[in-house]
Amino acid sequence: MYQPPIVNFPVFSVVWSESTDSxxxxxxxxxxxxxxxxxxxxVGNKISSIAFKGGAQQPSHAIAHELETSPETCNCVAASGNGQLLAAAFGKNVRIYASNPSGFHQLAEVEADFATKESGVLSMAFLDRNNGGRDGSREPDGGVTLLATGGEDGVLRVWELHADARTAGSGDGREGERPPSLSVHMVHACKGHEKPVTCVRFHPSGALVLTASKDGTCRLWDCERGSxxxxLPTTSGLPPTASTAKAPVIMCRSCCFSPDKPDAIFSVQSGGRGNAYVTExxxxxxxxxDAPGGRGVACEVKPVKVSLVSPHPATSLSVRSDGARLAVGNVEGTxxxxxxxxxxxxxxYPAHDLPVTGLGFASREVGAALGGYDLLAGxxxxKISLFKSQGDKPVLAATFRAFTRLILLQVCGTFVLSSA
Known part of the structure; x- marks a missing residue:
């Protein structure tokens, strides 16, 4: 595990991105x-871009850009595939920034959540259609970028972002540079969840959007029609003990498409206390x-496996690009x-002292460039942490650490319930 001693604020959201220098x-x-x-x-409110480079033993790092957002706190952040666009949620409002060598430059702001109390966006995801058509076979859609948002009001919203101009310059109007221009409009407001949306994910083809919710379900949405x-009733297949008097409500905190299988989904669900389970x-x-115009799609979904993955409620879930590893972060910081x-x-890894607030695998290329450090947590x-997801030795290391800690506690005559 590698923890860069560089973050000087509580991290509420963390994602992989890309940085370009001058x-x-x-x-x-x-x-x-x-x-x-x-x-x-x-303690300041910030958005930081931390650039990494591979090293002989572990990556080196440096702050590429940092944006002070006080008095507001950014509770959720997302990056486009090429790192040129950044979406940041401040309560119910989402601001979209251009990211270039000179820093972050705000392009647009939209209201994306309308809950009557404690309104706020909880999850966002980009899809750049420059990388392919909606069905994975057609031509790209002419540079349209999609942004999906979900939050406290339980509504998935899909936005189209049209870039009128993108420059590598600072966008401050200096000679030879033209400020980037971005138009944003909502194309779908998808209603169905009965409680807040906790996670949104695009299928790589752009044909489907996947959401998870505190109502204990995941839902697939037709991205073309918004229907x-x-x-996916994520409470199905769980053992009877999953819902108890102490944890009566099962919530789905995170979900994702499997990167290597076109027909696979993973979801993680748990109560307020107790075990967390992943359903494949x-x-x-x-x-x-029956869809308007007869152009919609419907999906037949079946659970194939339910696995106990954590003795504590889970906060996040990610699957590696080759489909060979699945990672879960929990409320104990593990x-x-x-x-x-x-x-x-x-x-x-007992990596953090507080709940894991963000988790994600990097692409295979990024993992190779960083010497195998391909899993990110915040x-x-x-703290943010980087891990290598390949070998099996860390399980033994974690077990030995827990055993050693128990012996020390016993020697001291103190017994502490711990998740280490």
Whole structure:
């Protein structure tokens, strides 16, 4: 595990991105957002872009850009595939920034959540249609970028972002540079969840959007029509003990498409206390003639495997690009990694002192460039962490650490319930 001692604020959201320097050279980067809140805490509210480079033993790092957002705290952040666009959620409002060698430059702002109380966006995802058509076979859609948002009001919203001009310059109007221009408009408001949306994910083809919710379900949405394509009852298949008097409500905190299988979905669900379970699903797509215009799609979805993955509620989920590893972060700050298929645990890191607030695998290329460090986690304990997801030794290391800690506690005559 590698923890860069560089974050000086509580991290509420963290994602992989890309950074480009003034010479045009790009490098893997991490976007971290959070802060101390609007009060006089003495802790700033920031969005930081941290650039990484591979090293002999571990990556080196440096802050590429940093944006002070006080008095507001950014609770959620997302980056486009090429790192040129950044979406940041400040309560119910989402601001979109251009990211270039001179920093972050705000392009647009939209209201994206309308809950009557504690309104706020909880998850966002980009899809750049420059990388392919909606069905994976047609021509690109002419540079349209999609942004999906979900939050406290339980509504998935899909936005189209049209770039009128993108420059590598600062966008400050200096001679030879033209400020970037971006138009944003909502194309779908997808209603169906009964509680807040906790996670949104695009299928790589752009044909489907996947959401998770505190109502204990995931839903698939037809991205073309904005209609519901399937309901995934994530509480099905769980043991009877999953819902108890102490944890009566099962919530789905995170979900994702499997990167290596076109018909696989993973969701992670748990109650307010107790075990967390991952469900693996398979789905098939068929035309939906009942949709307006007869152009929609519907999905048949079936659960194929339910696995216990954490003794504590889970906060996040990610699957590696080759489909060989699945990672879960939990409320105890632990990151657990499983081998797929089969769900054999290969790693368990007590990485953080507070709940994991963000988790994600990098692409295979980024992992190779960083010497195998391909898994990212963040927490409000002022830390981000990088892990290698390949070998099996870290499980033994984590087990030995827990055993040693128990012996020390016994020697001292003190017994502490711990998740280490």
């Amino acid at each position: 010479n045009g050279a790009s490098s893997p980067a991490v976007l971290a957002a959070g802060g101390g809140g609007a009060g006089n805490t003495g 519901e394509a399937a309901l 699903w398979r789905y098939s797509v068929r035309p939906d003639d 990151v657990l990694v499983y081998r797929l298929p089969g769900f054999a645990k290969v790693m368990e 927490s409000a304990d002022y």
